[in-house]
Amino acid sequence: MNVLPDGRQSRGSVSLLAVAALGCIYLLAVRLDQLLRSGAIIATSGFEHEPLFSIWKRVHHLPVYPNPFSPPFAQSYFNYLFYEIYGSTALAFQRALHVSDLQLPVIVRLITLAFGLVLGVVAYRLMRVSSGIGRTEGALLTVTICAGTLPGWWLITARPDIAGIAFEIAGVLCILMADKSGRRTWVLCAIALFYGAWAFKQPLVDGWLACIAFYLFQKRWRDAILLVSLPAVLFAATLALGSDAYRFAVLGSQIHRVFTLAHVLYVLQAALSKAPLSVAGLVISVAELYRWRNSTVRVLALATFISFVLAVLQTGVTGAGDNRFLGFNAFGSMVCAGWLARHFDTLDWKNLLVKFGLAAQIICLIAVMAGKAGKIRTDEYPQLLTLQKSIERFGGPALVTEPMGDLPWFQPAPPYFVLSGTYFDDKARGAPYEYGGAGEMVKTGKIHLLVVPRDVALTSFDGVELNELQEVGEDKNWIFFSASRRRN
DSSP states (O other): OOBOTTSOBOHHHHHHHHHHHHHHHHHHHHHHHHHHHHGGGBOSSTTTHHHHHHHHHHHTTOOSSOOTTSTTOOOOOSOHHHHHHHHHHHHHHHHHHTOOGGGHHHHHHHHHHHHHHHHHHHHHHHHHHHHOOOHHHHHHHHHHHHHSTTTGGGGGSSOSHHHHHHHHHHHHHHHHHHHHHOOTHHHHHHHHHHHHHHHHOTTOOHHHHHHHHHHHHTTOHHHHHHHHHHHHHHHHHHHHHSOHHHHIIIIITTTTSOBOHHHHHHHHHHHHHHOHHHHHHHHHHHHHTTTOOOHHHHHHHHHHHHHHHHHHHHTTBTTOOGGGGHHHHHHHHHHTHHHHHTSTTSOOHHHHHHHHHHHHHHHHHHHHHTTSSSOSSOOBOGGGGGHHHHHHHHOSOEEESSGGGGSGGGSSSSOOOOOOTTHHHHHHTTOOOGGGSHHHHHHTTSSOEEEEETTSOOSEETTEEGGGSEEEEEOSSEEEEESSSOOO
């Protein structure tokens, strides 16, 4: 543990960090318990069914990047390395454990948790290098970075964010090692890691841009040119070698989403309320950026500022969530590391701000545990487990209006109409969907069943009025409609 100049130890920082870390561990344990018991019938993030379906396709050696305008109108938005790593790892575990696709959601989410452990290791190491934080404070702060109120469910969901941010932080660590040792090999390692972050999720370039800015600050032009050019070449080569469907998914699938300031403010409020310590790090970064002589802290300050700006710009589109701020959460918290260890008991404004941020972080955890800010557990849908046999009774193919019900492990046979998250927006703007889209396929009988949950008051779906269809059956959970027989 670091010792203050007057010989006192900063017990206050350890105590607060310990409370925060224990709260994070408790939340994670409760959520893991639900995940392991009810994995297939819960959703741990919005639109999670889409990446789960894409990973399932990789597991079964099917094309991950299909034409989204042809049946079954599915889309893969993330970059190729996410599906490749998750799919191949999930397949290996399925074969080793001899489990069915019904267990795929659990396996995939545990892969994300494993990347969360990697994130913790590299974040801890980066804080030790950049701020000299003590082992105890560093370990406790690492827990709050990886499992705090903002990461929350994102730590155990089928998304590339956690893995990509782990690559980013590892890349920043390599740049700092290069700065300390003078060896350019570290720069090449950083380039590979920054490429890996982008190859998981294409917007994850915060750390890369921060390190470029760091070299520009230091007027290290050759290193800056190297760090700009090599990743750019790798990005371009990847896009050039990919298929048209891949390039559309990575570059074009989101361009028609509407940007609104109201959505920016909504997500911003949600994210910052869950990451007050990172907000403290942002304020300190902006105020002290030009004063810091410590190059390692300057890198983190740049990463905090750049990740915040990019997150704000990305959250304006419909469907964007507070996961866009996960990189900011990590970098901003790491900026605070030095004050938590060495200067916590002094009365400088920065120390007071860090104290306030850490105390607010604990209040956030308490609010989540009390059910006042988010859910400690997520909703369960046990009715999905009866869906496959019910569809078999009436014959498919089927389209379930509850998106999770269209996943392969709840359906008897393909095609699986896991409609893309942009489907309805794209259809509204007149995108050229084959057969006129899923709704028209229901009307013409190409999709035999439209399945609606009993507890949802639905009168139409994708242009299909339910009163124009024949109700062919029902059970305690679902109502089944078909165009094969019309109402009189």
